[in-house]
Amino acid sequence: MKKPSVAAPEHGLDAYLLRRHGTVPVEGGAAPAEPDPWTAEGLIALEADLARRGHVLTRDLHAALGRLRPAALAETGTRLLARIDATLGADRRHQPLFRRFPEGVPSRARADYSAAVRGYLLCQASQICLCCGRSSLEAGIGALAPCAHLLCGDCHDDLVEPSGDARCPVCRTPLDRQRRLAPDTRGARHAARALQPGSTLRPLRLAEAGDRAELAGTALAALLARRTPLDPQDREDLALLLDHAPADPAAWLPAEIPVRESRATVLAALLRRDPEHTRPLLAAHLTTATDVLRLIWAWSGAEPDLLPETARTLRLRGLPRPLRRELLAVLDAFPVGTLAEDLRRHRQPWLRAGELLHPYEHRARFPYAAAAFAVVRQSDLDLHGLGPHLREAPAPLRVRETPAGHTRLTVETFAARVEHALEQGDLPAAVRLLARRPGELVRRLHHLLRVHATWSPGAPLPAELADALPAALRAVAPGPLLGAYGRLRAPRGIGEQRLYFPRGRVASAHVRRDWGKPVPAGLSAPVCALIEAELLRRAGQSERYDVAVLDAGLADLVVPFAERASAKTLVAVPRGSVQRLPHGQHLRLFVHWTQRPPQRVDLDLSVAFYDEEWQFTGLCDYTRLVLGPRAAVHSGDFTTAPPPHGATEFVDLDLQALGKVRARYAVVVVFSYNDIPFEDLADAFAGFMTLTPSEAARNRTGAFHPRSVRQRLDLAGDARICVPMIVDLHTRSHTWTDLNVGAASGFHNLFRHHAEIGTLAEAVTTHFATGTRATLWDLGCAAAAAASDEVWVRDRTGLGLGRYHRGADEPVAAFAERLRGWYESDHHTEQPADDTARLIAERLGGSRAFAALVHADVPVPEGAGGTLYRLYPGRLDAAPDTLERITAGELVARFAPNG
Numbered sequence: 067m068k069k070p071s072v073a074a075p076e077h078g079l080d081a082y083l084l085r086r087h088g089t090v091p092v093e094g095g096a097a098p099a100e101p102d103p104w105t106a107e108g109l110i111a112l113e114a115d116l117a118r119r120g121h122v123l124t125r126d127l128h129a130a131l132g133r134l135r136p137a138a139l140a141e142t143g144t145r146l147l148a149r150i151d152a153t154l155g156a157d158r159r160h161q162p163l164f165r166r167f168p169e170g171v172p173s174r175a176r177a178d179y180s181a182a183v184r185g186y187l188l189c190q191a192s193q194i195c196l197c198c199g200r201s202s203l204e205a206g207i208g209a210l211a212p213c214a215h216l217l218c219g220d221c222h223d224d225l226v227e228p229s230g231d232a233r234c235p236v237c238r239t240p241l242d243r244q245r246r247l248a249p250d251t252r253g254a255r256h257a258a259r260a261l262q263p264g265s266t267l268r269p270l271r272l273a274e275a276g277d278r279a280e281l282a283g284t285a286l287a288a289l290l291a292r293r294t295p296l297d298p299q300d301r302e303d304l305a306l307l308l309d310h311a312p313a314d315p316a317a318w319l320p321a322e323i324p325v326r327e328s329r330a331t332v333l334a335a336l337l338r339r340d341p342e343h344t345r346p347l348l349a350a351h352l353t354t355a356t357d358v359l360r361l362i363w364a365w366s367g368a369e370p371d372l373l374p375e376t377a378r379t380l381r382l383r384g385l386p387r388p389l390r391r392e393l394l395a396v397l398d399a400f401p402v403g404t405l406a407e408d409l410r411r412h413r414q415p416w417l418r419a420g421e422l423l424h425p426y427e428h429r430a431r432f433p434y435a436a437a438a439f440a441v442v443r444q445s446d447l448d449l450h451g452l453g454p455h456l457r458e459a460p461a462p463l464r465v466r467e468t469p470a471g472h473t474r475l476t477v478e479t480f481a482a483r484v485e486h487a488l489e490q491g492d493l494p495a496a497v498r499l500l501a502r503r504p505g506e507l508v509r510r511l512h513h514l515l516r517v518h519a520t521w522s523p524g525a526p527l528p529a530e531l532a533d534a535l536p537a538a539l540r541a542v543a544p545g546p547l548l549g550a551y552g553r554l555r556a557p558r559g560i561g562e563q564r565l566y567f568p569r570g571r572v573a574s575a576h577v578r579r580d581w582g583k584p585v586p587a588g589l590s591a592p593v594c595a596l597i598e599a600e601l602l603r604r605a606g607q608s609e610r611y612d613v614a615v616l617d618a619g620l621a622d623l624v625v626p627f628a629e630r631a632s633a634k635t636l637v638a639v640p641r642g643s644v645q646r647l648p649h650g651q652h653l654r655l656f657v658h659w660t661q662r663p664p665q666r667v668d669l670d671l672s673v674a675f676y677d678e679e680w681q682f683t684g685l686c687d688y689t690r691l692v693l694g695p696r697a698a699v700h701s702g703d704f705t706t707a708p709p710p711h712g713a714t715e716f717v718d719l720d721l722q723a724l725g726k727v728r729a730r731y732a733v734v735v736v737f738s739y740n741d742i743p744f745e746d747l748a749d750a751f752a753g754f755m756t757l758t759p760s761e762a763a764r765n766r767t768g769a770f771h772p773r774s775v776r777q778r779l780d781l782a783g784d785a786r787i788c789v790p791m792i793v794d795l796h797t798r799s800h801t802w803t804d805l806n807v808g809a810a811s812g813f814h815n816l817f818r819h820h821a822e823i824g825t826l827a828e829a830v831t832t833h834f835a836t837g838t839r840a841t842l843w844d845l846g847c848a849a850a851a852a853a854s855d856e857v858w859v860r861d862r863t864g865l866g867l868g869r870y871h872r873g874a875d876e877p878v879a880a881f882a883e884r885l886r887g888w889y890e891s892d893h894h895t896e897q898p899a900d901d902t903a904r905l906i907a908e909r910l911g912g913s914r915a916f917a918a919l920v921h922a923d924v925p926v927p928e929g930a931g932g933t934l935y936r937l938y939p940g941r942l943d944a945a946p947d948t949l950e951r952i953t954a955g956e957l958v959a960r961f962a963p964n965g
Contacts (some may be wrong), residue, residue, distance in 0.1 A: 072148035076350045078306045079282060080273075081149045084796040084941065086303075086951075088943060089273035090146060092130040104136040109237070110176050112143040117182035119150050120268055120773050124217065125197050125236045127272040132237070141952045146270075153636060153750050155658060156772035159954075172245060178700055180214035180247060185257025186500065187249045189265045192900070192925055194944050196236050197221040199269070201941045202904060202925040209249070210234050211242040216267075260758055261773075262649055264899075264923065282307055290332065293324040293962035294545060295640070296956050297629040304328065308335045315344055324962070326357055327630070328368045334364035337389065343751050345392050352396050355408035355438075361393075362419050371630060373570060377415045385422050398432035406438040406477040416442050441477050441500035461937060488513070491521040494530040504538035508546045511593060512553050515585045527592050535593065539600045544961040548625050551597045552839040554590040565833040572783030572806045573631040573641060601845070602878055605852035607964045611932055612913040614786045614850035614857045615906055619920040621843035622862075622935065624834060626954050632804060633779040636753065639802040640842075640954055646862075648776055652757040653719040656770065659781070660712030660749040667747060668739040669781075672816040673698055673714040675729035680828040683728050685816050686717055697723035698732075701769065705739075709748060716769055718757070724795050732793040733827045737814040738786040745783050752790055753778030779804060788812055792827050803830055842935075844886070846918040847959055851882035853916060858906060859891065864921075867906070899923075915949075917942075918957070 083089045109132055113123060123131070131139060135157075150156075183953055187209060194201045195218035201207070217225075222245075225235035232241045236377035238775040273281075286307040289300060308331075315336045323329040329351055352358050359369035366383040368376050386394070397405060409416045420439050429436035480499065484506075487496035491727055493514065498533060499905040500507035500514075507514075518528055539547065564580045567573065624642040626632075632641065641646060647653065661667040672687035675698075686693045688703035699718045707713035719732065736752050745751050755774040781788055785806035792801045807826060809819065816823075834840075850857045855872040868891030872881045895902075903924045910917065911927035922940035931948040935957050952960075 071638075077280070079151075079310060080145075082285075082303055083273055083281060084146075084149050084270075084308060085153060086285070087271075087273070087947075088269065089271045089278075090127055091273045091278060092127070092134070092142060102136055105132060105134060105139050106237070108136055108139050108143070110179060112139070112146075114148075114176075114179040114182065115143075115147055116270070116771065117179055117186075117267065119147070119154075119156075120265070121150065121270050122183075122194065122196065122267040123236075124269050124271050124754070125198070127270055128196070128215075128236050128270050129395045141193040151772060154415075154772045155656075155753065155778050156770060156775070176212065176214070177253070180209070180212070181251070181253035181257045181418035183209050183214045183216065183267070184247060184251060184254035185248050186265060186267050187259060188254055188258040189261045189263060192904075192941070194269045194941065195221055196269070197225060199926050199944050199946070200928070201266070201944065202907060204904075208246040212246045213237050214247060215242075238388075247904045248371040260771075262756065262758070266923075266941050268939060270659045280561070282310060287320070288956070290320055290323050290328065290957075292328070292956065293543060294626070295325055295630045296328060296636045297626075297632045297955065298780075299638075300953075300955070301331070302634075304331065305335070309333060313340060315340065315347060318719070319347065321350070323351065324856070326354075326360060329357065330360035330364040331359055334370075341386070341389065345389060348392055349396050349399070352393075354858060355400060355405050356412065358393050359412055359415055359419055360394055362422070363415075369571070370570075371569070372412055372415060374414075375571070377418070382418060382422055384560060390423055391428070394425060394428055394432045394435050397425075397438070402434040402437055403477060405434060406441040407479050409438050409442045410477065410479065413442055413520045417743065441465040446928060460657055484510075485937065488517055488850060491517065493518050493521070493528055497528070497530045497534050501534040501538060504541040505543065505546050507534065508537045508542045508550050511550045512585060515554075515589045515593070516583055519585055519589060520583050523838050527589055532592075535596055535601075539596060540603075541963055542959050543963065545627065547597060547600065547961070548840040548844075548958070549627065551594060551709040551844075552625070554585065554597075555594050555840075557587065558584045560565070560584060563829045563832055565829050566629075567628050569628075569632055570783075573633070573804055574787045574806045574808055575629060575826060575830070577825055582851070598848075598882070599879065600850050601848040601961060602882055604961045604964055605848045608849070608853055608880065609914075610961060611854040612856070613909055614854040614916040614918075615910065616843075616846045616850055616857065616859050616918050617862075617920040618843070618859055620846050620861045620918055621836070621841050623838045623842040623920070625842060625845065629955060633782060635780075635804070636775065636778040636960055638953060639777070639937065641802060641804045642830070642839065644794075644801050644834070647721070647793070647800055648756040650756040650758065651720060651722050652723070652759075653721065653754050654717065654757050654769070654771075654774075655717040655752070655754045655795075656732055657752040657781075657899075658712055658714040658715060660709050660748045661707045661742075662710070662746065662748050665742065665746070666706045666740070667742045668703075669707070669713075669715070670696055670737045670739050670815060671700070671717055671752070672735045672737060673717055673719070674733045674735060674816055674820050674823055675724075675727065676731045676733065676824055677728055680731070680824050682820050682824055685820065687816050689815070689817065694727040695723050696720065697727050712749065714770065719793070721795060721798065730794065730796055731827065731831075732795060733823055734793070734817060735789050735819075735823060736781060736788045736790070737819075739814055739818070741786055741811050741814065743786060744781040744788070745782045745785075747781070750781035751778055752781060752788065754791075777802075787819065787823075789823065789826065792830060801831060801834065803827075805830070842918065842954060842957065845961065846935075847882050847885040849916060849918070849960065851885055852878055856887060858909065859885065859888075860902060860906065864902055864923075865896055867895050867897070867902045869893040915948075 080091050105901065116122060124900060131142065134142060137204045182739055192201045192217050193207050195205060195207055196216050198218060198221050200218050207216055210217055211232050215234050230553065233239060234241060281759045289296065289304050295852065323332060331350065333344065333351060352361065359372060362382065363372060364370040366380060368380045371664050425436045425439045484496050484499050487499065493953050496514065500510060514531060518525065539906040560581060562580050564578055566576045566578065622644045625638045626640040655671060657669055659667060659669045672685060674682065675684045677683050684693055686698035686700050688700065691700040691702065697720050701716035704713035704715060753775060754777055755771055756776055757774060778788055787809055788809040789803050789805045791803055794800065809825065857870040859868045859870065870885060871892050907927045908926040910930045912929040915930060915932040921938045922936035922942035926941060930945060933952060934942065935952050935954065936942065
């Protein structure tokens with residue numbers, strides 16, 4: 067597929083490039099003839115503001131900003147700070163550090179920046195060199211005197227003039243005689259106390275105009291090629307990038323867009339912009355009747371997910387006559403039986419869509435489409451009026467005479483035939499039917515094996531299923547494949563608590579006891595082995611790598627599922643994943659919201675505490691502001707949040723003190739007390755930050771510390787109760803839930819719902835227990851074993867490093883099994899985390915590598931290329947674009963069917 071070039075970016079695209087690539091465009095008119103002293107002072111102020119947020123300007127970006135006039139610099143700098151703050155939720159009540167920036171910069175700006183930079187050096191000596199981008203300890207990173215710009219030893223020797231007029235290569239400031247600042251000063255120690263151990267500055271790079279167009283075109287092509295559903299952030303990015311795509315879709319639109327919702331979104335956007343060039347492309351892209359319905363939904367401005375709540379409220383937009391005829395022609399080209407069945411699957415939406423399409427008006431030209439709508443409408447009809455093809459209804463259509471003597475068409479659905487076979491215990495017949503639809507076969511694997519175990523106890527895997535499975539597994543998408551793998555891999559018992567996630571705009575879950583017969587290991591193990599073999603086969607079709615690097619912590623990250631219902635978050639932790647809490651004794655939870663006039667909305671941040679047996683032991687909310695010896699402290703109850711600033715509530719958790727209140731679990735909950743759905747709010751989000759001892763002990767610096775924010779999620783959708791996470795106080799870890807709880811109308815608070823929330827939380831921790839779901843570790847091991855003969859694995863502590871080499875005659879499956887089981891490696895070392903990260907960086911240098919890491923805390927390797935997945939940002943984010951960044955969803959998409 068040709069990558070689409072993108073028009074000149076606007077602010078939304080600039081924010082996208084900052085978030086995904088760490089680049090900043092600079093546009094500010096003609097540069098002044100001579101350097102403006104106010105611009106130089108303003109740059110110092112901007113650097114101080116950025117350092118407070120954990121960012122630093124690289125040399126090229128610093129130079130580009132230095133060429134701006136003061137007013138342009140003020141506009142560009144304020145916009146950059148606002149974008150960074152918006153990602154953290156710190157843009158509320160935001161004002162610049164210096165009110166009259168840049169003209170009114172006080173003399174302390176340079177001292178503030180210098181202290182902040184040296185504080186980072188005390189926390190982590192291997193910061194980023196602003197010239198070459200290296201971050202290793204051997205590079206000898208230091209802060210130049212007096213400007214405090216970071217430079218490595220080699221760049222210092224190459225770029226700093228050896229004469230007496232030595233200047234900083236970043237800002238051209240004359241250097242002091244000692245050349246470098248002493249890192250350990252009183253101000254630096256004070257700044258370091260406000261940082262987490264190992265904190266690093268994140269570099270911001272200059273985005274050239276050509277780079278922006280290329281990056282945006284590449285990003286659009288990648289989103290369209292994705293084979294897994296897009297999460298909310300990706301859908302927002304897709305809409306943004308489509309606005310800047312070239313005019314003629316035939317020049318850049320790929321022949322296939324695998325995700326059907328994305329396909330409908332793209333086609334609807336192109337039809338609104340250029341219908342004449344887009345209509346001829348519809349027949350090739352709309353491959354099922356449901357695709358047509360999704361397009362009509364997207365054309366009307368709705369999400370093409372066909373959810374019932376959308377169908378009830380959506381006002382359909384009229385279709386132009388040429389588009390109506392084109393869509394009827396697409397429908398009429400499908401086999402009439404399949405068409406009628408697809409229409410019945412979404413009967414109510416199709417009844418509404420039929421009012422726009424008027425299929426019976428064109429019954430002579432499009433007889434199959436008219437007949438399918440007659441089935442859906444259960445209307446009387448004259449078969450002769452539908453043309454010669456339908457005077458005798460083709461299978462699976464049936465002609466039925468009503469008691470009143472009218473003629474009607476009916477259809478026997480595929481699902482009905484499968485269910486009938488399973489009710490009779492006729493597994494071979496059910497498998498023969500399901501083999502026609504591999505996705506349905508794989509989704510029903512657990513059900514099929516349970517039916518077989520019930521009707522034929524002790525019997526091995528049936529021959530019909532064993533014969534049909536390889537072809538089905540080869541053709542199915544990664545979502546159903548990994549879902550079946552997770553369901554079958556762990557032993558299940560009678561009466562287990564099962565968690566169900568119904569389709570919806572927001573993630574919700576239902577708990578139910580499953581009293582069905584468990585699938586014995588003798589049936590599930592061979593199927594799991596087939597799935598593992600298929601994953602290795604798919605991974606082996608991709609490019610080869612010189613080396614692969616994995617984090618054992620990937621085993622704690624569940625493969626993403628139901629991403630369309632995921633909330634927008636700062637860190638894309640897959641739902642159900644367990645993560646260690648950041649270092650520190652104190653957590654500060656927060657919720658912020660802004661209501662729309664004339665609403666009054668009362669959100670309540672609450673924490674429920676439970677013991678080992680999930681018995682309720684206490685709470686901290688607006689009814690009980692302090693729990694135990696100040697183990698949990700609520701900031702107070704806001705009952706309204708008027709614009710423009712809204713309201714924020716906090717809860718501080720002292721993890722050590724909570725051990726004295728008989729609590730094992732802390733469940734974080736956000737309630738809409740007066741039953742206003744989150745989607746009616748102008749703005750609402752929640753999250754948590756970690757506090758240093760000094761921040762926890764004093765509040766004069768403010769309650770919200772942007773640099774300390776570790777996670778944030780948007781509150782959205784038709785929900786009133788959100789459970790973002792469950793904290794395990796004994797293991798100092800949290801399960802990221804991102805779930806919403808359904809509730810009857812009324813006033814909502816923790817005491818009313820604590821039993822229901824406890825049941826849900828217990829079911830979540832059981833459902834996502836270790837070994838019960840497919841994880842990113844499973845995918846990482848398959849990708850590494852199939853694509854590289856050398857694999858390095860870092861353990862969860864970051865101190866241990868194992869190195870694996872595939873033997874000359876060792877099968878890929880055996881190599882993958884060694885990795886998955888964490889068997890004894892060929893070579894294993896234990897050393898400080900910095901040394902482990904340094905060794906990994908040295909091995910990645912000059913290699914084409916596949917890296918899947920939890921923390922990107924590895925120094926930037928020289929000349930590295932390949933593919934990188936990381937959950938949390940770090941030093942490795944400063945690597946050049948030769949190291950392709952992928953998300954968890956894109957990692958899953960690499961296991962799409964490939965022949």
